Amino acid sequence: MKIKFLFLWLFILSSNVLFISCSSVKQYQKNRLNDSEMDLSARKSQKFEQSFQLYREGASGTNGGKSGGGCGCN
Amino acid sequence: MRKIYLSVLGLYIGILSTHAQVSEAIKDSSGYQSRKIKLDEVNFVTAYYHQNGNNSAVTGGIGSENLTDFANTIDLQISKLTRNQHKNTFLFELGVDHYTSASSDKIDPSSISSASRSDTRVYPSLNWTRSNVQTGNSIGFTGSYSHEYDYQSVGAGFNLTRLSHNKNTQFDLKLQAYLDRWTVILPLELRPPVYGSGSDDDERPVDYRPRNSYSASFSISQVINTRLQVLITAEPSWQHGLLATKYQRVYFNADFAKGVGPNGNVYNERSENLPDNRYKLPVAVRVNYFLGDHYIIRTFYRYYIDNWGIQAHTAEIEIPVKLTSFISISPFYRYNNQKGTHYFAPYGQHNIDETYYTSDYDLSTLTSNFIGANFRIAPPKGVFGLRHLNTLEIRFGHYFQSTKLSSNIITLHLKFK
Numbered sequence: 001m002k003i004k005f006l007f008l009w010l011f012i013l014s015s016n017v018l019f020i021s022c023s024s025v026k027q028y029q030k031n032r033l034n035d036s037e038m039d040l041s042a043r044k045s046q047k048f049e050q051s052f053q054l055y056r057e058g059a060s061g062t063n064g065g066k067s068g069g070g071c072g073c074n
Numbered sequence: 075m076r077k078i079y080l081s082v083l084g085l086y087i088g089i090l091s092t093h094a095q096v097s098e099a100i101k102d103s104s105g106y107q108s109r110k111i112k113l114d115e116v117n118f119v120t121a122y123y124h125q126n127g128n129n130s131a132v133t134g135g136i137g138s139e140n141l142t143d144f145a146n147t148i149d150l151q152i153s154k155l156t157r158n159q160h161k162n163t164f165l166f167e168l169g170v171d172h173y174t175s176a177s178s179d180k181i182d183p184s185s186i187s188s189a190s191r192s193d194t195r196v197y198p199s200l201n202w203t204r205s206n207v208q209t210g211n212s213i214g215f216t217g218s219y220s221h222e223y224d225y226q227s228v229g230a231g232f233n234l235t236r237l238s239h240n241k242n243t244q245f246d247l248k249l250q251a252y253l254d255r256w257t258v259i260l261p262l263e264l265r266p267p268v269y270g271s272g273s274d275d276d277e278r279p280v281d282y283r284p285r286n287s288y289s290a291s292f293s294i295s296q297v298i299n300t301r302l303q304v305l306i307t308a309e310p311s312w313q314h315g316l317l318a319t320k321y322q323r324v325y326f327n328a329d330f331a332k333g334v335g336p337n338g339n340v341y342n343e344r345s346e347n348l349p350d351n352r353y354k355l356p357v358a359v360r361v362n363y364f365l366g367d368h369y370i371i372r373t374f375y376r377y378y379i380d381n382w383g384i385q386a387h388t389a390e391i392e393i394p395v396k397l398t399s400f401i402s403i404s405p406f407y408r409y410n411n412q413k414g415t416h417y418f419a420p421y422g423q424h425n426i427d428e429t430y431y432t433s434d435y436d437l438s439t440l441t442s443n444f445i446g447a448n449f450r451i452a453p454p455k456g457v458f459g460l461r462h463l464n465t466l467e468i469r470f471g472h473y474f475q476s477t478k479l480s481s482n483i484i485t486l487h488l489k490f491k
Contacts, residue, residue, distance in 0.1 A: 025242055025297045032301055032364040036452070036465075037372070037394040037402060040295050040305040040360050045448060045469040045487040048121035048145045052483065053444070056125075056475070058412055058437050059378035059386035061289065061309040062358035 114151040114163070115464070116490040121145045127435075127479030130177035131322040131346070132261075135421040135433030139479060140176040145169070159208055165201040170194065181321045182262040182271065195222045203233065210237040216250075224257040224272055242297040247290070254285040259321045264345055283316035305360040310353070318348040324431045325422045346432045348417060354380040370394040372404075384437065386412040392448070404448040406471075414439035435477045446471030452489075465489035 025033070032038065042050060042063055054060045127139035149167040156162065172194045179191040203214030216231035234247040258281035259272040270278030289311035297303045322345065329341035358376035365371055374390040392406035415437045417430040424431045451457055452465040467487040474480040 024240060025300055027241065029300045030297070033297060033303055035364065035370070037370045037396075037404070037450075038303065038362045038364060040303060040362060043448065043467070043469075043487070044117055044119055044489075045467045045485045047119055047147065048123065048143075048485055049444070049469075049471060049483055051145070052123055052125070052143070052473075052481065053410075053442075056436050056473075056479065056481075057386065057410055057440075057442060058380070058382075058384040058415065059356060059376070059388060059410070061311060061354060061356035061378070062291070062307040062376055063374065 109155045109157070111152055111154045114153050114491070116151070117147075117149045118488045118490075119147050119485065121483055121485040123481060123483045125473075125479060125481035127475075127477065129435040129477055129479065130180070131319065131432070131434035131436070132177040132180045134323040134325040134343070135435065137180065138176040141173060143171060143173040145171040155207070159206065161205045161207055163201075163203045163205065163214075165203070167199045167201075169197040171197075178321075181259060193223045195220060197221070197227075199229070201231075201233075205235070210241055210244075211235060218252075224259055225254065227252050227254040229253070244295045246293045246295075250287075250289045250291075252287040254287070254315070256283050256285055256316055257281075258283055258316070260345055261321055261323050264323075264343065285313065285315035285317060287311060287313045301364040303362055306358070307360075308355070308357045310355050313352040313354075315350060317350060317352055318346045318432070319434070320345045322346040322432070322434055324424055324433050326424045326426050326431075327422055328426050330426055342422075344431070346434065348430050348432055349382070352380055352382055354378070368396045370396075382415040382417060382437070384412060384415050386410060394448075394450075400451060400453045402450045404450070406444075406446055406448065408442075408444040410440075410442045410444075412438075412440050412442075435479070438477065440476045442473065442475040444471055444473045462490045463488060464491040 050063060121144075123141075123143040123145065125139060125141050128137065129135050130137040130139045147167055147169040149165060151163060151165045153161055153163040172192065174192040176191075178193075197218065197220035199216060199218035201214055201216040203212050205212030212233075212235045214233045216229070216233070218227075218229035218231070220227040220229070229250065229252040231248065231250040233249075236245045237243070257272050260269060262271075265271075268278055270276045270280045272280050289309055291307060291309040293305055293307035295303060295305040324344050324346055326342045326344070330344075356376055356378040358374065361371075361373045363371045370393065372390075372392040372394065374388075376386070376388040378384070378386040378388070388408070388410045390406065390408040392404050394402045394404035396402045415432070417428075417432050418435075418438045419431065419433065420438075421433055424433070446469065448467060448469040450465065450467045455461065457463040457466045465487070466489075467485075469483075469485040469487070471483050472480070473483070
């Protein structure tokens with residue numbers, strides 16, 4: 001249990017450090033960030049992969065796949 | 075669970091307290107914009123999925139898991155600008171899946187090929203989002219419906235997006251509720267004498283039970299520098315109602331007393347039984363980095379925990395290689411490690427004094443691997459010279475679990491603009 005919370009706090013701490021250390025990026029400097037491959041979301045072509053992973057595994061959520069609705073019991 | 079929620083709260087307070095982004099927003103001075111209704115894009119996604127394994131939950135954790143699924147969705151996005159520089163966007167989606175399943179066919183093993191062998195799911199949804207063109211802030215609502223032979227779902231959602239002045243930080247909130255109704259279909263031998271099969275031509279009564287799901291997704295994305303951006307998401311959710319699949323059998327290591335249960339002739343078997351409440355907490359981070367001029371590194375990690383005892387770590391990496399500015403090939407790998415629920419036991423190993431029991435290997439301790447590649451082409455003059463066919467993507471993946479289940483999926487995505 002202690003290891004789990006230590007891991008979670010490390011995750012939070014490293015995330016905060018990362019956010020604090022970021023620099024200001026102007027719109028005209030975002031040509032790479034605006035590339036469609038840089039989207040911070042799952043691809044549309046991943047939609048059905050996420051569905052079967054949701055059904056074949058116990059974990060779900062946070063990656064754009066649905067976390068409720070529909071049976072998925074086959 | 076409370077400690078975990080406090081941890082997530084700490085994460086957001088930490089993020090929101092950062093002040094690295096203070097520059098002025100760049101204002102668009104381009105002048106006239108059309109206010110006509112505009113068709114932004116149409117997406118068509120189709121996939122073929124096939125799996126096989128030997129741990130079917132319908133037959134108590136043994137038997138064929140052979141299943142094929144042919145899944146399709148089409149979505150259509152239209153928008154209209156208002157006079158005060160707001161944009162109304164409507165996204166309509168229609169999905170149709172058709173599956174055939176060897177295990178569902180075993181609900182009634184006496185039939186050669188029962189109605190439950192295959193099913194079609196139809197699920198339309200409509201989202202309306204109103205956004206401020208200048209700031210990028212938006213608010214929206216979603217309504218959805220899903221219909222299967224034995225299962226109906228009505229959903230409602232709310233989404234909110236807030237951007238910082240320089241558009242380097244974005245906060246998203248999504249609230250969703252699904253109100254589902256399930257026809258309780260039981261394995262043939264466990265049906266009480268007057269209980270129906272659930273099929274249309276059977277007039278005997280069956281039970282109907284609700285299953286409701288509520289979730290809230292909080293995410294914050296941040297541009298770190300000109301090559302790196304990060305997204306952090308937490309999505310607590312709660313499910314309530316019939317969460318067990320009642321046509322899944324569980325076999326015990328001893329016999330129940332004679333005459334106990336729905337059918338006095340069956341002594342060592344029951345329908346799956348699981349708690350009526352499930353609280354889930356997944357927390358994830360997504361990091362994308364543009365390496366040099368031709369490589370992008372897309373990574374995803376998720377930690378998941380719920381009150382059924384399931385804990386999972388999921389990590390994913392995908393490396394798009396830009397062969398040209400509009401053709402890319404992206405090998406990917408996903409690893410999942412899951413500690414199973416304490417309600418799980420394999421075939422014939424549950425004790426008869428247990429309250430909750432399942433032999434569904436999806437909920438067991440397992441590791442899984444998923445490997446494949448994504449091919450994407452998006453030439454400026456359209457794919458195959460077709461001006462409106464903006465993007466074509468083909469994706470293939472092979473999945474294998476430590477439970478010996480394996481599957482393949484191939485997906486085609488066409489985007490029209």
